[in-house]
Amino acid sequence: xxxxxRAEKISVKRAGRFTLEPCSLSIExxxxxxxxxPNGAGKSTLLQAVAGLVPTAAGAIAFCxxxxxxxxxxxxxxxxxxxxxxxxxLLRGTVRHNVELGLKLRGVAAAERTRRANLWMERLRITxxxxxxxxxxxxxxxxxxxxxxxxxxxxxxxFFDEPFAALDAPTRGRLLGELAEILDEQRIATLFVxxxxxxxxxxxxxxxxxxxxxxxxxxxxxxxxxxxxSRRVAEIIGMANIFDGLVIADDRGTVSIEWGDHxxxxxxxxxxxxxxxFLLRQERLKLGARSDGTFNEVRGRVQRVRRRxxxxxxxxxxxxxxxxxxxxxxxxxxxxxxxxxxSFPPEAVWIFPQQPSRVNGELG
Amino acid sequence: MASANWDYWSxxxxxxxxxxxxxxTFDPETWSVIRQSLLISTTATLAALLIGVPIGMWIALxxxxxxxxxxxxxxxxxxxxxVVVGLILSILLLRHGPLGWxxxxxxxxxxxxxQFILSTPIVINLTAVAxxxxxxxxxxxxxxxxxxxxxxxxxxxxxxxLPLIGAYMAGFGAVISEVGASQMVGGNLPGSTRVLxxxxxxxxxxxHYDRAMAYGIILLLLVAVVVxxxxxxxxxxxxx
Numbered sequence: 001x002x003x004x005x006r007a008e009k010i011s012v013k014r015a016g017r018f019t020l021e022p023c024s025l026s027i028e029x030x031x032x033x034x035x036x037x038p039n040g041a042g043k044s045t046l047l048q049a050v051a052g053l054v055p056t057a058a059g060a061i062a063f064c065x066x067x068x069x070x071x072x073x074x075x076x077x078x079x080x081x082x083x084x085x086x087x088x089x090l091l092r093g094t095v096r097h098n099v100e101l102g103l104k105l106r107g108v109a110a111a112e113r114t115r116r117a118n119l120w121m122e123r124l125r126i127t128x129x130x131x132x133x134x135x136x137x138x139x140x141x142x143x144x145x146x147x148x149x150x151x152x153x154x155x156x157x158x159f160f161d162e163p164f165a166a167l168d169a170p171t172r173g174r175l176l177g178e179l180a181e182i183l184d185e186q187r188i189a190t191l192f193v194x195x196x197x198x199x200x201x202x203x204x205x206x207x208x209x210x211x212x213x214x215x216x217x218x219x220x221x222x223x224x225x226x227x228x229x230s231r232r233v234a235e236i237i238g239m240a241n242i243f244d245g246l247v248i249a250d251d252r253g254t255v256s257i258e259w260g261d262h263x264x265x266x267x268x269x270x271x272x273x274x275x276x277x278f279l280l281r282q283e284r285l286k287l288g289a290r291s292d293g294t295f296n297e298v299r300g301r302v303q304r305v306r307r308r309x310x311x312x313x314x315x316x317x318x319x320x321x322x323x324x325x326x327x328x329x330x331x332x333x334x335x336x337x338x339x340x341x342x343s344f345p346p347e348a349v350w351i352f353p354q355q356p357s358r359v360n361g362e363l364g
Numbered sequence: 365m366a367s368a369n370w371d372y373w374s375x376x377x378x379x380x381x382x383x384x385x386x387x388x389t390f391d392p393e394t395w396s397v398i399r400q401s402l403l404i405s406t407t408a409t410l411a412a413l414l415i416g417v418p419i420g421m422w423i424a425l426x427x428x429x430x431x432x433x434x435x436x437x438x439x440x441x442x443x444x445x446x447v448v449v450g451l452i453l454s455i456l457l458l459r460h461g462p463l464g465w466x467x468x469x470x471x472x473x474x475x476x477x478x479q480f481i482l483s484t485p486i487v488i489n490l491t492a493v494a495x496x497x498x499x500x501x502x503x504x505x506x507x508x509x510x511x512x513x514x515x516x517x518x519x520x521x522x523x524x525x526l527p528l529i530g531a532y533m534a535g536f537g538a539v540i541s542e543v544g545a546s547q548m549v550g551g552n553l554p555g556s557t558r559v560l561x562x563x564x565x566x567x568x569x570x571x572h573y574d575r576a577m578a579y580g581i582i583l584l585l586l587v588a589v590v591v592x593x594x595x596x597x598x599x600x601x602x603x604x
C-alpha cells in the first residue's frame with residue numbers, strides 16, 4: 001500500500017540553528033504513528049513541519065504522492081488534513097460555531113454543516129454544550145470541542161500535538177479511550193505527538209523516537225520496546241538496567257560478557273574484545289536461583305525495596321557501582337541487605353545494535 | 365457682596381433650566397449643532413476604523429526592519445496636539461496652499477479630515493495591541509483548519525471585535541470633544557461646521573451661558589454613553 005503522507009529529510013532551522021535535523025517519516029492509510037521523546041526533543045516542530053504549519057529549511061512533504069508547495073498548494077493540503085493541539089485554541093463564540101468553522105471555511109452548505117456538526121458533537125458527547133460560549137467550557141469540554149472541530153472535517157490525515165497533556169488524569173484516560181475507538185473505526189492516518197509512552201502504545205502501531213531534534217529510531221511500537229537501537233532510546237523510553245561490559249568469548253552463538261565481577265551469557269552476536277552497552281530486560285529478571293545451567297545468575301545485596309501498586313520494585317547492588325532493578329510480587333518481598341540471586345535467561349540480555357564509539361573498551 | 369453672589373447663582377440656575385428647555389423643545393439651532401457634531405465625528409471615526417484596522421493588523425503581524433519605528437511614529441499620533449493638526453491642515457488648505465484647489469477650508473469635510481488624522485493613530489494602536497494579545501498559536505490553528513489568508517484576517521478581526529469596538533469608541537470620544545483643530549479648519553459656521561465644542565467656546569465667549577450649558581450637557585451625555593458602552597463591551601470581553 002502506498003503512503004498517504006511522506007516526509008523526506010525535512011529539517012527546520014530557527015535563528016540559523018537546526019531545531020529539527022533532517023528527518024523522514026511515512027504514514028500509510030489508517031496507520032497511526034507516534035512521535036515520542038522528552039520535552040524539547042523537537043516533537044512539536046516535526047509535527048508542525050509535516051503539517052505544513054512552519055516553514056522547513058530543506059526536504060519535501062508529499063501527500064497522496066503530490067509534493068506540497070509545488071504539485072499541491074499548502075491551502076489544499078490543510079483542507080484535507082486537520083490538527084489538534086495541546087491547547088484547545090477555540091475561537092470566540094459557541095461550541096457549534098467552532099465545530100462548524102472548518103466546514104464554513106471550505107464553503108460547505110449550512111444544512112450539511114449542521115448535520116455533520118451534530119453528528120460529531122454527539123460522538124464527542126458535547127451536544128448539550130452546542131450553544132454554550134467557549135469561554136465557559138472546562139478544559140476537557142474545550143478539548144472535546146477541538147477534537148470535534150477536527151474530526152467533523154473527515155480529514156485524510158490527523159495531526160495531534162499532545163492533545164491530552166493539559167488535562168487531569170481521569171479526563172485524559174476517558175478521552176484517550178474514546179479517541180482510540182473513533183480512530184479505529186474511522187481508520188484515519190494519524191501523527192500523534194506525545195511524551196507519554198503509554199499514550200503512544202495505546203494509540204499507535206508505530207513510533208518515531210526523537211531526541212534533541214534528531215530522530216533516533218522509527219519502528220513498530222513492539223520493536224522499539226523490545227529492541228531499542230541505542231542506549232539513549234532505552235533511556236528515553238524509561239528502561240532501567242543499562243550497563244557496560246566487555247565481550248570475552250564467542251562460543252558457537254553464545255556470547256559471554258564480562259560485567260564487573262560477573263560473567264553473563266547472551267545469544268546475541270558480539271566481537272571478542274569489544275566493549276558493549278547492554279540492557280537487562282527488567283521483566284525477565286527473577287529473584288532466586290534456577291537449577292538448570294542455562295540461566296545467568298548474578299548475586300548481590302538488596303539495597304532498596306519500593307512498593308509500586310501490587311508489585312515491589314527491588315534494587316539489588318551486584319557490585320560497585322552496578323545496581324539492578326527488578327519487579328517481584330509483594331508476597332515474596334526480600335529483606336534489606338539480604339543476599340539474593342538474580343537469574344535470567346540469555347535472551348534477557350539485549351546488546352544495543354548502535355554502540356557508542358569507544359577506545360580500548362572505554363567510552364570514547 | 366451677598367446680593368452679587370446670589371445673582372451669580374440665580375443666573376446659573378436660569379442658564380441650566382434654559383438649557384433643558386432648548387433641548388426638550390427641539391430648538392432648531394441647538395439640534396443642528398448636535399447633528400453636525402455627530403455627523404462629522406462619526407464619519408471621521410468610521411474612516412479611521414476602515415484605514416486604521418488593516419494598518420494595525422499589518423503592523424502587529426509583519427516583521428520588517430523599522431517596524432517598531434513605524435509603530436512608534438503611529439503611537440506618537442496618539443498624543444498629537446489637535447491645534448498642531450489644525451494649523452498644518454489650515455496651511456495646506458489655504459487658497460494658495462498645496463491643497464487649496466480642493467476648496468475645503470471651513471467645510472465639514474475639512475473637519476472630517478482633521479478628526480480622521482486625530483483618531484486613526486488611536487485605532488491603529490488599539491488594533492495592533494489587540495492582535496498582539498491573541499494567542500500566537502491561534503494563527504497556526506486557523507491555518508490548520510484550512511483558512512485562506514483573507515479568511516484568516518476575517519477570523520482574527522472577528523476575534524478582536526470587542527477591542528475594535530473599544531478602539532472605535534476611544535477614537536470617537538477623542539474627536540467629538542476636541543475643539544482646537546475643529547475650530548481652525550472648520551471655522552464654526554452655523555448649520556455647517558458649528559459643532560458642540562466650537563459652539564460652547566463661542567457661546568461662552570458671548571455670555572450665552574444657557575446655550576453653552578445645553579451643548580455642554582449634550583456633550584457630557586454623549587461621552588457618558590460612549591464610555592458606558594465601552595465599559596459594558598469590555599466587561600463582556602472579560603474572561604468569566
